[in-house]
Amino acid sequence: MDFKDIFFYLIAIYILGTGIMAVSTRKIFRASIWLLFSLIGIAAFYFWLNLEFLAAVQVAVYVGGIVVLIIFSIFLTQKTGNQMAKTGTQQTIFAALASLLGFALTAYLVYQHHFGSNQTQELDASIENIGTQMLNPGDGGFLLPFEAVSMLLLSALIGCIVIAMKIKKEETA
Amino acid sequence: MISLENISASIHQLLSANLSQTAVILIEMSIIALLAITLFALLGLILVFMERKVSAWIQIRLGPNRVGPKGIFQTTADTIKLALKEGFVPDGADKFLYKLAPFVVMIIAMMLLAPIAFAKNFAMWDLNIGVFFITAISSVSVIGILMAGWASNNQYSLLGAMRSGAQIISYEISAGMAILTIIVLTGSLQISEIVNSQSNGWWLFKGHIPAVIAFVIYIIAVTAETNRAPFDMAEAESELTGGFHTEYSGMRFALFFLAEYINIFIVCAVGATLFLGGWMPFHIGAWEGFNHIMDFIPSSVWFLGKTFFLIFVIMWFRWTFPRLRIDQLLNLEWKYLLPISLFNLLFMTLIAIKGWHF
Amino acid sequence: MITFLKQYFTDIYEAIVSLLKGMKLTGYYFTHHKEIITQEYPENRATLNLPERFRGEVVMPHDENNEHACTGCSACELACPNGTIKILNKFEVNAEGKKKKAIDTFVYHLELCTMCNLCIVACPTDAIKMAQTFEHSVFDRSLLTKKLNQPNSKLREGIE
Structure with missing residues (x-):
């Protein structure tokens, strides 16, 4: 086990530990903070894989964007200091079953798959390569999904504006 | 000639001649950590003192002048005072998050330091996505503020934290746009390449009017992002008694205070790198003699000089302009800065494609 | 639409001009230390310069x-x-x-x-x-x- 492996296990333990804390704590704000730490751990994992761009996107989108939105909605809706009600036995059993099933499925798939022993092809994860691939209309390019996602975001933006817009009522004399 | 580059290279040679690779990495990492912490402490002392002197001179006062010659040890005395104070935790606070929040803010400020080039070939981690790394990590700092505001169990803190969150999230966009405007010209996110692309002139001068507009927008946006006056709604002493750090005292408060100044240093360093050529000396066209004299000044001095000039500009803002109201603040961002920076980006892209820049 | 755009850019122009005006004044004070009105009291007791309307x-x-x-x-x-x-x-x-x-x-x-x-x-x-x-x-x-x-x-x- 060399240095890199030790780091892998450290990061993995960190992600799992904070993830378990996120679902087991009974204060909702703390749960979101643990989720945040877990997501940062995943970003660290991407850094470990030398995928810097992906890691930075993970931090910017999930940590800086989505968790902040979650925290804002908690601030606006919940009595954040209170402890939430304990989960019932039935719910606990089903949750445990669901996670066990998910774990079993993943483990099964991983053991079925035969990983090639010699991965000679280096992955070019530089920002230039990602950019050209993203806007490449030819083979191996991702222009169509990219544009489709941008349409989705645009429609979400327009929806927000429509909801937020004040419609002036016709003035009646 | 002695330079930071040579010193770091010779230390690396000395270590790798005697030790194994892993040990070299570990020792170098601890040296870097030690240097970073020292830099933080020094920056805190210098910038707080600078802020107090600048504010005093702008307000026709003398400023600190009792502790040491011209008062230069005033901030040291303040630090000792803060270190000796009781770190108070309010009743009903979420103790764990309350104690964690200042460290989160501080650690994020430390991480931002990694890709910055302090001198020629002298950066901790010159990674491929340099500038994007800084934008991404700095978006996390709002979490520390939200954590502090919520954990304090105080309405003022919570309100300050929410304001700060809204402010940072919205101003991040135009700061990002201003950065992108320069990235369009450099074609790279790596800090060393951005600096190298300015060897024949700074982007502020080479990029015509769009670069100047981007520079102004960048300065405005980062002033808001670091929660400084005239955008310091998060702290707004007169309305919120202190915002998210109302309940903090002693060293925990000092960490927040320090992180604010470190963040200013970092955004100014990024601004200097993008617009003012980082550690590149100032050159004028064909004046060989002048250019040669400019080359003689060490690159670290150039970098620190530019950074401190931008810091001074931001301090100048703080002590000149009155605080904005929260709706004025959001108006400024969404109705003025964002549309202008979008059009500016388009215009700059046109310039870059046509090759109109120098 | 034209009037809106005109108003928009006039607003920006006027804002920048007024901000620069403020910065010019504070910049003047920053660079001209003889304007400083603070008196270092215990040291300068002999040369104290009290304003005319000061009431003791x-x-x-x-x-x-x-x-x-x-x-x-x-x-x-x-x-x-x-x-x-x-x-x-x-x-x-x-x-x-x-x-x-x-x-x-x-x-x-x-x-x-x-x-x-x-x-x-x-x-x-x-x-x-x-x-x-x-x-x-x-x-x-x-x-x-x-x-x-x-x-x-x-x-x-x-x-x-």
């Missing part, structure tokens, strides 16, 4: 004949908002055998005074004025109750 305490000027201008009319006592001044009068018999009102003691409570200047404005004969002394600390509060007219002082001739 109420005094009653006496001339070389130990004469003052106070007729004891109590206008100042009435004008004072917080009872700082108390005038005790006496009746003197002058050379012609006529009784005449004069002050016995002009009591001034410095510890109550807010330096509002109302007594000086109210005085019809300009008998009292504001002095610029300000180092008033004493160890006993009673020392702050002062008698403004000097012993054996008289009303100056010709002041009614």
